[in-house]
Amino acid sequence: MSVEFNNLDTTEAWATLSGLPKVQLRSVLTADRVNRFECTYELGAGESLDYNYAAKAVSAEIIDALGALAEEQELIAKYKMIASGEVMNTGEGRMVLHHLCRGELAGSVMHEGRDLRAFYEEQRSRFSEFANGVHGGTITGSTGRRFESVVQVGIGGSDLGPRALFLALEGHEFSHAGEQRRGPILETRFISNVDPDDATAVLQGLSAESTLFVLVSKSGTTQETLTNEAFALAWLESHGIASPKKHVVAVTSETSPLATSSDYLDSFYIDDFIGGRYSSTSAVGGTILSLAYGPEVFAEILEGAHAADVAALESDVRRNPALLDALMGVYERNVLGFPSTAVLPYSQALVRFPAHLQQLDMESNGKRVNREGMPLNYATGPSIFGEPGTNGQHSFYQLLHQGTDIVPLQFVGFGSPQYGEDIEFGGSTSQTKLNANLAAQIVAFATGKNDENPNKEFPGERPSSLIWGERLTPRALGALLAHFENKVMFQGLAWNVNSFDQEGVQLGKVLTKQVLGSEAIDPVLAAFAAKTGVR
């Protein structure tokens, strides 16, 4: 395809956009707009997710200009290039294929004679079978005892996404083969930090004989993960397991040092085309989620994600939630100048989803050079933070309402709780209170309130959007995940950065190695190493 890669600030649409009149939310926000400024993901099985942007600081005119920007930056064409296996991670010379884990969007993708969709599906059927074997008791610990608990050992993308998804489904009631059940099949935990207190605390109370580890490192060289593997193996051994590696499955690339070991109970493979922060729907997330909830639940997550991926192919910006969300974010960042964004799920189940999005967004688009390596003259990825509502209301919302900076908000909410439990108190249920707070906050942020006491004045004009679903199901969760992946992808394409590398993490690794080595090091580094007790 003959697309062009241009910096945002060289486009005509950008010049138009910057010159358009700004929107005053207080003036434009009507009930009618609440109903009209919305598009919907259809997820199959009667499920859907709405994306409502009535409280975003945009006009029809601005949305038109965003659509023109999408066209001029050829965002959909570039998305299709990604999906079809073009080398879009230019710095590292790699394809970007996380979408292919959930389905084909633009035909098959071949690499060295291999159909990669088939490869991902083959791995999925392998770890699905493995999970079924563990659940059925045909695959056991080395002493013959059934596995009752599973611990994922991984960091960054091998931890945050899978952990956020695991926590999001802990309370969900699954229906499978006529059976209803709630909660994980195996006790499921995660170790990530190289701080030994992490592994020590996580392993407390587990029985070595019945504990399985899922060791996740694409490269097979991640310092923290290898160290924690050693920790886990020592723990197994000290608890009487003679063949500790028979309690470990590896998830890694076929060329990694881990892949060559036949000592593991099993190994499942990913490849260089699945970036860590995009790997939740690959074997990285799939193995642990299949062990926790069953392969059929993981399959539903994939279906939801694929539906959102398909929806993101739509070229009409008003009918493409991820594209619209992305472009409004660019507008907020570069025209309105807002430096950070808060993610606010009104759902306790999504307690760690903001932490996943923090990595996804900040690691993808926290870049200061374009995809050709030329420094940029405009701001790229914002800082991302968030906590579940209503908790955040009693924490940092003060600044969001009355601080000197405006922070755009990304709300998420659902109609029903996951567990069946709810209580009526003071005339309403907990779930109703939760959602009443959500509705109230959107309006309070958007329109504010005048008061003669300036300390009680709310300036409003704090834009927000809302992703809304009836229930946080595996399918809705998959779509939510893909929505943000695609949003981040479109933003990176609009900014003309490479959202798929992370050169910014390298220098710290190099200096750490120097500190841990025995060679002479830079005196400043040596002084800080002395300060932290290392040298």
Added chain:
Amino acid sequence: MSVEFNNLDTTEAWATLSGLPKVQLRSVLTADRVNRFECTYELGAGESLDYNYAAKAVSAEIIDALGALAEEQELIAKYKMIASGEVMNTGEGRMVLHHLCRGELAGSVMHEGRDLRAFYEEQRSRFSEFANGVHGGTITGSTGRRFESVVQVGIGGSDLGPRALFLALEGHEFSHAGEQRRGPILETRFISNVDPDDATAVLQGLSAESTLFVLVSKSGTTQETLTNEAFALAWLESHGIASPKKHVVAVTSETSPLATSSDYLDSFYIDDFIGGRYSSTSAVGGTILSLAYGPEVFAEILEGAHAADVAALESDVRRNPALLDALMGVYERNVLGFPSTAVLPYSQALVRFPAHLQQLDMESNGKRVNREGMPLNYATGPSIFGEPGTNGQHSFYQLLHQGTDIVPLQFVGFGSPQYGEDIEFGGSTSQTKLNANLAAQIVAFATGKNDENPNKEFPGERPSSLIWGERLTPRALGALLAHFENKVMFQGLAWNVNSFDQEGVQLGKVLTKQVLGSEAIDPVLAAFAAKTGVR
């Protein structure tokens, strides 16, 4: 005292500060500076915490100007006014007395004939005795069974600080009365969110007969907390407890609706002079922490906090870590224009400490008017976020190193793990690796790295400071808590805002009530309420 309250931008020191040459970290950072740019908290019992600011973008000249600013804004005098019981929460007409929970700094504070230090100590001795009674089995559940678990029900300041402190000590080995022990005496959990999934999940697996609830709401009217109390009482009743309130102690003000109920097992009191986000060292944190770890551990937290409070009285800015940290933050926010700050503890135990600081800082100083209610022309509190290292390195550090915005960093680290466990792997232990990473990151952020490939270029000039201690003990934890409380206080005083109210949370409460009520409401609010399924 006759101090003056002036806006930051009206001071002479501010004009001087803004005009001083900026510092290039790459040029000034030497090993000698690493050793010199440091001051130390002495905490008693041989413990200390260092505050190292070598990697902050300040020169001797800038620090002098910050000292002059402290003097001109009379920050120490104003701190003493707070400590001595002046009405410094002007909007609400209240004193600000959290320091008094840990000791007197400026003589006794009387209110309506009562010595408030004595009142706080009386409450402490009451909840200490209660905790000892629970531990000793003289205070039991209503069926005579010993309490084995305790659940704090509270939100915001009644949750984040106490929870962060609880988690921070889970792995610490306590020595008391010749006995060594590790971990909580009672299984300890927290419910905060009005989302019913929070309470449902937290109560799973607990035995009603042996579960005690600590219900925390100063006003006794917090919607979430009263709703979750109802949830807890219903849970107790449905599990056969005939007198469920006999499984609840209230922590509240003497004038709150909760205080008038004699149905509770017991009640402990705070007053209007302890703000929620500053209440960890009052009965709000003290009751749950004494139940979890014993009153003697809570006493050590108070000692550490008091030592830091005393250190914050020092007028030489170079010998006052909280004052220096505060003023460098003001410099970064207002002269250098950095909009957010990341808190990065290299300690898994501090996993929720950033969430507490997020509330403490953003709710205190996220203000757009000064203490007289006049709109300000300069930025106040930044956005705060953070995760433990090394986890964050594999998440958002990409943006921190190579993003288009500079985010100042607040590192925290310790020499030893809390649990005794550690493992040597590849020539170093986990703890050594953790701290090698910490040292390496400080240097990588400060000095960066040139590279002919701009994508691998690190601009550096990312300022950071480091709080360093040998071990995360109760005393160190108390000092860490107080350090940030005092930092936030000094920043608020420098900005001339009231750091002790939170009018910005009111509008959401009012609109929520409208949504939940039966009166006609604004059509936009009604439209969003319909969208979220409430009306």
